[in-house]
Ligand SMILES: NC(=O)C1=CN([C@@H]2O[C@H](COP(=O)(O)OP(=O)(O)OC[C@H]3O[C@@H](n4cnc5c(N)ncnc54)[C@H](O)[C@@H]3O)[C@@H](O)[C@H]2O)C=CC1
């Protein structure tokens with residue numbers, strides 16, 4: 001029998017996953033979604049042909065429940081779910097910061113919980129989903145989670161103690177690249193290029209560099225050195241990046257994201 005999967009709180013990440021599962025061949029009749037607003041439920045139904053149900057009905061009828069609400073909304077969602085989740089359900093949480101123990105304590109004792117940190121490139125099947133088992137999740141639960149998230153990109157298992165770091169690097173990671181493209185496009189404007197041309201140049205540089213990082217087998221330092229000619233242009237730019245502490249800024253920024261993920265993990269800080 002095919003498993004039924006419910007996406008609870010289908011916002012940006014929930015919809016990215018849902019759309020990827022349908023692209024990957026899941027039939028809408030094997031999927032359920034929940035949403036807080038009626039118009040959102042209708043939108044998802046029209047767009048994907050999936051049935052939109054209450055959180056309680058999702059808990060009763062789906063084998064796997066994927067929770068994609070904000071960490072701040074997790075407590076309310078778990079209150080709504082708790083009376084309806086039999087202990088044989090797999091509960092997968094996609095929320096930043098929230099530890100599996102937080103969820104386990106609020107559901108029927110023994111419920112398997114898996115924590116996943118994915119990212120928005122899941123929308124183009126290039127996501128990265130970092131997966132950790134909670135107390136009662138075994139190999140079969142991890143494999144089921146990998147099957148679902150593997151449809152929208154790569155997956156990686158880590159101990160849960162590394163999830164806050166993974167969230168800072170990989171969950172938030174795409175935002176840093178978008179920010180960089182934005183800043184580099186501004187530099188193009190400063191140098192007198194039209195915005196659309198500057199944008200195209202930077203995006204193609206980003207795509208080319210990403211492909212080399214993935215496929216060349218070379219270390220990023222080597223790839224950068226290959227661009228940096230003696231007494232050439234690139235080294236002048238690198239000197240300015242170092243003078244402005246860009247490397248230190250990345251270390252501090254990603255550490256701050258990790259700290260916020262930890263903070264979101266404590267109920268009081270939400
Ligand atoms: N946006 C991103 O790049 C990433 C987000 N995440 C995590 O994914 C989760 C969702 O983030 P987004 O999709 O960006 O947020 P979002 O705000 O777009 O989606 C959350 C959805 O949950 C709904 N919701 C809240 N409480 C509900 C309830 N009790 N019942 C039904 N629906 C409910 C909201 O109405 C909203 O549509 C967060 O926990 C975040 O930490 C993880 C990786 C990347």
Ligand SMILES: O=C(O)[C@@H]1CCC=N1
Pocket residue numbers: 096167171172
């Ligand atoms: O900013 C956030 O909290 C979420 C988690 C990782 C990416 N976006």
